[in-house]
Amino acid sequence: MTLNPSTNRHPYPSPAPSPPNRLDRSSTSTANHIVVLASSRAVLEGRLTAATVVISKATGKVTSIFHSVLPASDFPAGTDYTDHSPHILLPGLVDTHVHLNEPGRTEWEGFWTGTRAAAFGGVTTVIDMPLNAIPPTTTVAGMREKVQAAQGKCWVDVGFYGGIVPGNATELRSLVQEGVRGFKGFLIDSGVPEFPAVSSTDIALAMAALADEPTTLMFHAETIPPIAGSVGDDVQLSFPPLAPIGPLDEYATFLASRPSSFETYAIAKILSLAHIAPNLPLHIVHLSAIEAIPLLQEAIAHGIKITAETCFHYLSLAAESIRNGDTRHKCCPPIRSKSNQDGLWEELMHNDGCIKTVVSDHSPCTPNLKLLPNSITNTENDLMDGDEEGKGNFFSAWGGVSSVGLGLSILWTEGQRRGISIEDVVKWCCTNTAKQVGLENDKGHLAVGFDGDVAVFDDNGSFEVGEEAMLFRNKCSPYQGTVLQGVVKQTWVRGQRVWDRDGLGFGKEGPSGKLLLERRR
Numbered sequence: 059m060t061l062n063p064s065t066n067r068h069p070y071p072s073p074a075p076s077p078p079n080r081l082d083r084s085s086t087s088t089a090n091h092i093v094v095l096a097s098s099r100a101v102l103e104g105r106l107t108a109a110t111v112v113i114s115k116a117t118g119k120v121t122s123i124f125h126s127v128l129p130a131s132d133f134p135a136g137t138d139y140t141d142h143s144p145h146i147l148l149p150g151l152v153d154t155h156v157h158l159n160e161p162g163r164t165e166w167e168g169f170w171t172g173t174r175a176a177a178f179g180g181v182t183t184v185i186d187m188p189l190n191a192i193p194p195t196t197t198v199a200g201m202r203e204k205v206q207a208a209q210g211k212c213w214v215d216v217g218f219y220g221g222i223v224p225g226n227a228t229e230l231r232s233l234v235q236e237g238v239r240g241f242k243g244f245l246i247d248s249g250v251p252e253f254p255a256v257s258s259t260d261i262a263l264a265m266a267a268l269a270d271e272p273t274t275l276m277f278h279a280e281t282i283p284p285i286a287g288s289v290g291d292d293v294q295l296s297f298p299p300l301a302p303i304g305p306l307d308e309y310a311t312f313l314a315s316r317p318s319s320f321e322t323y324a325i326a327k328i329l330s331l332a333h334i335a336p337n338l339p340l341h342i343v344h345l346s347a348i349e350a351i352p353l354l355q356e357a358i359a360h361g362i363k364i365t366a367e368t369c370f371h372y373l374s375l376a377a378e379s380i381r382n383g384d385t386r387h388k389c390c391p392p393i394r395s396k397s398n399q400d401g402l403w404e405e406l407m408h409n410d411g412c413i414k415t416v417v418s419d420h421s422p423c424t425p426n427l428k429l430l431p432n433s434i435t436n437t438e439n440d441l442m443d444g445d446e447e448g449k450g451n452f453f454s455a456w457g458g459v460s461s462v463g464l465g466l467s468i469l470w471t472e473g474q475r476r477g478i479s480i481e482d483v484v485k486w487c488c489t490n491t492a493k494q495v496g497l498e499n500d501k502g503h504l505a506v507g508f509d510g511d512v513a514v515f516d517d518n519g520s521f522e523v524g525e526e527a528m529l530f531r532n533k534c535s536p537y538q539g540t541v542l543q544g545v546v547k548q549t550w551v552r553g554q555r556v557w558d559r560d561g562l563g564f565g566k567e568g569p570s571g572k573l574l575l576e577r578r579r
Contacts, residue, residue, distance in 0.1 A: 088134045088137075089133070089134040089135060089136035089137040089138075090115070090136070091114060091115050091116055092112055092113065092114060092115060092121070092133070092137060092138070093112070093113045093115060093138045093510065093550070093553050093555075094110060094111070094112050094113075094128075094130075094133055094137055094138065094139040094140070095111045095113070095140055095142060095147055095512055095514070095550070096109065096110040096111070096127045096128060096139070096140070096141045096142065096143070097109060097127065097142040097143045097144070097145060097146065097147045097514075098127055098143040098144055099143070099144060099145070099146045099147070100146060100147035100148075100504060101146065101147070101148055101149065101480060101481055101484045101504065102123065102125070102504055102505070103503075103505070104481055104484070104485065104489075105481060106146070106479075106480060106481060107125055108126050108127050109123060109124065109125060109126075109127075109147060109504070110122075110123070110124040110126065110127060110128040111123055111147060111504055111510070111512065112124075113510030113512075113550075113552075113553035114510070114553060115553050115554075117553075118509055118510050118551075118552025118553045118554070119507060119508065119509060119510060119553075120504065120505060120506050120507065120508050120509075120510050121506065122506065123504065123505065123506055127141060127143065142514050142547070142548075145514050145515060145516045145517075145547055146480055146514070146515045146516075146517055147504060147512055147513075147514060147515075148180065148480070148483075148484060148488070148504075148512065148513040148514075148515050149484060149488040149489070149501070149502055149503055149504050149508075149511060149512070149513070150181065150182025150183065150214075150488070150501070150509075150511030150512060150513050150549065150550070151179070151180050151181040151182065151183075151465070151466060151487045151488055151491075151513060152181070152182070152183040152184075152185075152487070152488055152491040152492045152495070152497065152501050152502055153176060153181045153183070153184045153185070153417055153418050153420075153462065153465065153487075153491070154184075154185045154239075154367070154415065154417050154491045154494055154495050155185070155187065155343060155344065155367065155369070155417035155418060155419045155420075156172065156176070156184040156185065156186055156187065156417075156418060156420045156462055157186070157187045157189070157190055157419075157420060157421045157422070157458070158172040158173075158186045158187075158191070158216075159172075159190050159191050159422070160191055160204070160207050160208070160211075161191055161192065161193075161204065161207040162190075162191045162192025162193065163190050163191060163192060165424055165531075166190065166422050166423050166424060166531065166532070167420075167422045167530060167531050167532075168211070168531060169207065169208045169211035169212050169216065170211045170212075170213075170569065171529065171530055171531040172184070172420070172462060172530055172531070173211070173212045173213040173214045173216065173569065173571055174213045174529045174564065175420075175462045175463035175528070175529035175530040176213070176214050176462050176463050177213045177214050177463070177549045177551070177556045177557040177564070178463040178527070178529045178546065178549070178557055179462070179463030179464055179465060179466050179467065179546055179549075180466050180513030180514075180515060180546040180549050181214060181462065181463060181465070181466075181513075181549075182214050182215060182501075182509075182512075182513070182549060182550070182551045183214060183215045183216070183217065183492070183497065183501050183511065183574070184214060184215075184216055184217075184462070185216075185217045185218065185219060185239055185240075185495055186216060186217070186218050186219065187219055187242060188218075188219050188220055188221030188241075188242055188253070189221060189248060189250055189252070189253040190249075190250050190253070190421075191207075192252060193252065194221050194223075194250075194252050194253045195218055195220050195221055195238070196220065196221040196222070196223050196226045196229065196253070197226065197229050197233075198229060198233060198236055201218065201220065201233060201236045201238065202236070204218060205218070205573060205575065208573055210568075210569065211569055212569050212571030212572075212573065213551075213556050213557075213564070213569040213570075213571050214549075214551050214556065214571045215501075215509075215511075215552070215571050215572045215573075215574055216571055216572075216573055216574065217237075217238075217239045217495060217497070217573075217574035217575075218237070218238050218239065218573075218574075218575075219238055219240050219241060219242050219276070220233040220234075220238040220240070220241045220242075221241065221242055221253060222241050222242070222243035222256055222260065222261075222264045222275070223243065223253060223254055223256065223260070224254055224256060224257070224260050227260070227263040227264055227266075227267045228267075230264060230267045230268055230271075231267060231268070231271060234268070234271045234272070234273055234577065234578065235577060236575070237574065237575035237576055237577055237578070238273070238578075239273075239274075239495035239496060239497075239574070239578060240273050240274035240275070240276055240341070240494075240495055241264065241268065241273060241274070241275050241276060242276040242277070242278065242343065243255075243256045243260070243261065243264065243275075243276075243277055243278070244256065244277075244278040245277060245278060245279060245280060245281040245324045245327065245328075246278065246280040246281050246282070246320070246324070246390075248278070249390075249456070249457060255281075258327060258331065261327075261328065262331055262334055265331060265332075265335040265338060266334055266335065268335065268338055269334070269335035269337065269338055270337070271338075272496065272577075272578045272579055273338075273339075273496075273578060274338075274339045274340070274341050274494060274495070274496075275335075275338055275339070275340050276341040276342070276343050277324070277328055277340070277341070277342060277343065278343055278344070278390075279321055279324035279325045279328060279342050279343075279345075279350070280316065280320040280321055280324050280390065280391055281320060281323055281324040281327065282320065282323075283319050283320070283323040284323075302314070302315045302453060305382075306450075306451045306452060306453050306454075307382050307383045307431075307449075307450035307451055307452065308382045308452075309377060309380040309381075309382060309384070309387065309452060310377070311452065312388065312392060312452035312453065313377050313392050313393075313394065315453070316390060316391060316392045318346075318347035318348075318349040318350070318394070318398075319349075320347075320391070321345070321346060321347040321349070321350045321391055322347065322349050322350050322353060325342060325350050325354065326353060328340065328342075328364075329353065329357050329362060329364070332357070332362045332363075332364070336361075336362075336363075337363070338363065339363045339364075339365070340362070340363060340365075341364065341365050341366065341367070341494065342354070342364070342365070342366040342367070343367055343419070344367065344368065344369050344372070344389075344391060344417075344419045345366040345367065345368050345372075345391075345402070345413060346368070346372050346391035346392065346393070346394055346398075346402075347391065347398065348398050348401030348402060348405070350366075351401070351405050351411075351412060351413075354366055354412035355412055358412055364412070365412060365413075365414045365415070365494070366412050366413050366414070367413065367414065367415040367416065367417050367494075368402050368406065368413050368415075368416055369417055369418065369419045369459075370416060370417075370418055370461055370464070370465040370468040370469055371387075371389065371393060371419075371459045371461065371536070372393060372394070372399065372402055373399060373402060373403060373406070373416065373468075373469065373472055374399075374468050374469075374471070374472040375387060375393045375399075375536060376394075376395060376396040376399050377392070377393055377394055377395050377396075378395065378396055380393065381434070382450065383430070383431045383433070383434060383449065383450025384430070384434050384450075384536070385428045385429055385430055385450060385451070385452055385455035386428060386430065386434070386459070386460075386534060386535060386536040386538070387459070387536045388428075388452050388455050388456070388457045388458075389419070389421065389457050389458055389459045390457045403476055406486065407478070407482070414486070414490045414494070415486055415487070415490045415491045415494055416465070416469060416486040416487055417465075417487075417491065418459075418461045418462045418464075418465045419458075419459065420458075420459070420460055420461055420462035420530065421457070421458025421459065421460070422458060422460040422530055422531065422532050422534070423456040423458060423532065423534075424532055425532055425533075425534040427455065427456040428455050428456060428534055429448060429449050429450060429451055429454055429455040430449060430450070430455075430534070431449040431450045432449070434450075459535070459536060460528070460530055460532065460534060460535040461535060461537060462530055463527075463528075463529060463530070464523065464527070464528075464535070464537055464542065465487070466483065466487065466513070466515070466544060466546065467521075467542035467543065467544040467546075468537065468542060469483055469487070470483065470517065470542075470544035471542045471543045471544065474543060480515075480517065488501070488502040488503070489502040489503060490502075495578075496579065497574070509551075509552050510550060510551075510552050510553035511550060511551055511552065512548075512549070512550040513546050513548075513549055513550075514546065514548040514549075514550075515544060515545070515546055516544065516545045516546075516547050517543075517544050518543075519543070519544065519545035519547075520541055520542060520543045520544070520545065521541070521542060521545055522539065522540070522541050522542075523535065523537045523538055523539065523540045523541075523542060524538070524539075545559065546559065547559050547560060548561075551570070551571060552572070554567075554570055556569075556570070556571075
């Protein structure tokens, strides 16, 4: 059998040069220590090809890859072997923007429920945001409390971000030593009192502290533009948007209260400070406004190290389709117009675009905090009480979209209308997200030496988003009732099957996800 040689376009070892049929096929020892996944379609080195992937159960690492479908007879009897043809073998997704909220707000979400939901959708690594847990991950003590809370509860691998808030600049280097994958700060009120917004002075201090550290500094980039040149940060930051004009249950009123200028002004402020730490990678989380794209493009052209992400909901939901009172769609920055969505897609699909990654920004809450009117959902008896007063108020409702574990199918569904390939999805949701958080040598590729994280994807299957598809704690999402294309059949984390749609589901072994606490290099 002739194998295609590796082109070595990535800095990892070449595939094994020959099939493993020289192994003692009667060796029970070998059979018990490897997993073999094969398919006529797999994404390897950025292209779709046939593949057989061999993973060590002992190390969780990929030990061999063959660019063809080898039969089970080429392996020792009893080997855990499956030919998944015609389904696609993908690297496990790396969702680098998830709010798991534990400890402190576990009624909103938690490690057990949030990571199960991730595994359902082929996500094998999540990076937990520094808020909305209590305490937030803004100190070493807060980080250690979060790590303790996560023990034994994670179905997939979990890493952590630190936060930048006023007064914690002296904690940042120590948090790097504790293993955080990056830092996030808000330029506008975060919605929770324990995570206040930062001023230009706070940002400058954080940049100086992290200038030579192996990390990424990220920003929720919204702030109210000054009404005059003399208005400073102390007036403009940490204040809510200006008083709304129009009915509070109309989405148009809410959208008008968070215009694109909030994003462009915040990004301009960040860029004006980038000279303080020219080697420090900067990142804009959940970019929504296309008006910010030229600012980022110009900055990159001038050598500033900055990237941006956008979210599944910005690429699939549009303001024109949001019903009045349907606060499941409320998030900040807001979901904008269809034409704005088209612009985000255009930049994402550009090879040299500033938008490099697509993430969930899963930011759940208890359904009562969404203030949904009973008329919005068919499951109102489960979601809310009978009092309609104040319901549907976009300004009072919690802002956040719940979608962890649905992202691959959301992106694939919308992407089919726009001509994307499965290789594009891997680039945006696996390879580039892993690189963003310093995991590019372990995650994001199906390759020898990498973690054996695999999603088995039926690109032609479909499902309706009901409660059985929303494994996050609170079944409240704008995708309820939507039919999505693309179904994850199995999810493997470091050679262990954690989700099997057509088999045992999550099985009986319990969670075995790893906490990613090694210092970033």
